[in-house]
Amino acid sequence: MSKQSRILCSALQHLVMSAEEAAAMIPAGANVGMSGFTGAGYPKAVPGALAERIRAHNTAGGQPFRINVLTGASTAPELDGKLAEVDGIEMRLPFQSDPICRARINEGTMNYADYHLSEVAQYAWAGFFGKMDIAIIEVVGIREDGSLIPSSSVGNNKTWIEQADKVILEVNHTQSLRMEGMHDIYYGTALPPNRKPIQLTEPDQRVGELYLRCPIEKVIAIVETNAPDRNSPFKEPDDASRRIAEHILKFFDSEVAKGRLPENLLPLQSGVGNIPNAVLEALDSGDYKNLTAYTEVIQDGMLKMLKSGTLRMASATAFSLSPDGIAEFDKDIEFYRERIILRPQEISNHPEIARRLGVIATNAMIEADIYGNVNSTHIMGTRMMNGIGGSGDFARNGYLSIFMSPSTAKDGKISTIVPMVSHVDHTEHDVKVIVTEQGLADLRGLSPRQRAKAIIENCAHPDFKPMLLDYFERACASGRGMHTPHLLQEALSWHEQFEQTGTMRRE
């Protein structure tokens, strides 16, 4: 297939240029909306060329050259890594997972605001983040009429194109043209007071269009690329993940038996990572059939479930596949195209839809406290890991919210069940179930003290259980409030001790 054949709009063909030429059009201080979600569908060339330009500029001295980078979610070394390396990002939102970016954030040289992923499009549209200057969007191809075949993630691309003054397109020849037809770009959103119901009642329903609209006059550059997404190898679930998955499967079975979940469950939302993948594997090896997923990201596990029939279809906003997963997807793309729908993240994560469909939200966490508050973002209360991502969208509005983690981290030196979390991303009001490899605590209908007993008993590691019980009992005996008993001077001491000694254990 010739390169030319992916840019079919004759009015745009003269805009093909090098990444360096395109990057030269981005002014310092610009608000730049880029494509990209969980390492899929991000621009591969222009960010790196811009980083080189920034490096040269800053070496020459003068006013530092920085831009604000808004994306769908996480990207890859070619984008976040390169721009962070040259200190080229002033403000980053709404999500990242890049090591260099993270280091910048935690050393205080990059501003970062992590937002619920469903909300970013509306806030950008409403002007809460300021004017959007430039959109840089990876696509699979440009059609005769200038509309765009979306790539392996949709993210906020619709909004970036609409809100930006100017658009730079990257046409990636490595992305399969056969993805055409998988996407569903909803154009029915509006700012209040003009919003209408989103008439989506099933995960497999289509409510939008196959292509991204793009006004021809906004396009200022087209760069052709030929590079794969950031595809991390798939890791087999470890023992803790498998045990967590077993507890969850048992819980699902029991809920079905009690009539509190339908036989084919409810649409699954599955966070990214080893534990969620283990849950998917466990579901795939069990008796469930014809399940659906209404989630953010298609991982390897979901491809297998689609093949086996455990999963009837999956709706998401992006892929996040291993190289093997990509090969499997490419091999059988016609099969998957019938069973996967990629939507804008404001729709994949929309509160209205998550609530209506009754999503079962399963997400990893960093730590939970004995009262059921969950920290998904901060290491020891101060250092950003990745961000809240979509976990709040689904946990807050779904039917069930399940948070998962091994009961310890760092070779057993950290207890992930603590007296008080060092940062709260999901409050006691929003957390329904907590699971570790030790067991599952069903918090529904429990008061804080009842929750504490359930979480310590079922979820804490045996090495930390006596310490947690001791804390809880002394807090109850302290004469302070008995609704949520705490010893304030000690509540965060486990984290403090870890910072000072490298372990939460007490000998």
Next chain:
Amino acid sequence: MSKQSRILCSALQHLVMSAEEAAAMIPAGANVGMSGFTGAGYPKAVPGALAERIRAHNTAGGQPFRINVLTGASTAPELDGKLAEVDGIEMRLPFQSDPICRARINEGTMNYADYHLSEVAQYAWAGFFGKMDIAIIEVVGIREDGSLIPSSSVGNNKTWIEQADKVILEVNHTQSLRMEGMHDIYYGTALPPNRKPIQLTEPDQRVGELYLRCPIEKVIAIVETNAPDRNSPFKEPDDASRRIAEHILKFFDSEVAKGRLPENLLPLQSGVGNIPNAVLEALDSGDYKNLTAYTEVIQDGMLKMLKSGTLRMASATAFSLSPDGIAEFDKDIEFYRERIILRPQEISNHPEIARRLGVIATNAMIEADIYGNVNSTHIMGTRMMNGIGGSGDFARNGYLSIFMSPSTAKDGKISTIVPMVSHVDHTEHDVKVIVTEQGLADLRGLSPRQRAKAIIENCAHPDFKPMLLDYFERACASGRGMHTPHLLQEALSWHEQFEQTGTMRRE
């Protein structure tokens, strides 16, 4: 008007009995769903009679007699107070504001779980709280067909009647029959996977029925009462509340000028209390016209705004009026009936609707921290005040979330801006604006450290500002994570010092 005329269903008339006889039908351990929301429309007689029965039972010794009490939201001394006094409540949810109840909760003799008010109906229906045994519902009258004219609150009444095995009705002759026609009981809800879009796109749209359906065979008792709602006198806003209101009005004006809010704003949600009332008064004395409210509760301020034309209409689930407000409402009920709609709380607070309408959520808070986390429920991290109520429903899904408090409490001994909140109900991801009488901090698009500067600068009391700045600067210099700088050993020390010395001040 004769008493008989309010019970028009002949098949039910023989069930009229005393409160004591009705209370005798409630078994120990029962899950009881009661009407009542912000002191409106709660049963006036049966709970008290049940409390007397419990007192007699417990005086006689043996197994303690307790029930689980589920309501819409807060009730009154005749319900929460009396049942708490005799230690008759095992589990209370989803909200209370009663002094005796609160004391029980905080001394550890009553379990309490505070839930987002929009979620209670669905969780009860799904069986998350166990089987509902009995519903006790105040109504204005019973129609020929057995359907019920709702009272001054709707709350969870639809769900309680549907889910309970048996229903006890209280027909309150003090509630005006002329309220008939104000209600809109939506019967389109379902459990997933059978949910449909709620086709409500304007606050004044009706999507339901005027009456509560009630299967005649479920009714086991009817008790006639003649008692007013808990109507607290209206307090004139104090100086701090007025200044908070001024800051908010200025913010609205500026948002309209920038095109980020329409000229007639967006539907207002207003929490209950002095500060929200002051904001309503300020709005009423300004230039805004034809506003709408999509909120939980109709307070005195809203009646005035409806009269003046500032407010075109108001949708809520309950009244919370002063005696003067009640008199005004009664006097002109035909006027108000055209302009007020009372809905079930799952609809008044529904995430789908709050997001679609783009509600502006203004709620009081107990404290906020320098990074924008808000505590709405816990005094010094352990003692329950009231509960989260609907604040999370609106703040999480609305267009703007505004949290308000004077910058100090307890005669200046408490700073309501603290290094770290002692409990989190609204996370940094959900809080857009914080206001005290000192000023307003607009947190949209800011990173945590940027937020800290804005909050300390704009919202903190001058007496505490240097201490907050000192904390923030030392946290930044500590060498820990610079995303959300904290000194963990000191983060809660302000609260701890207050507990020990009665002040957060340092001399």
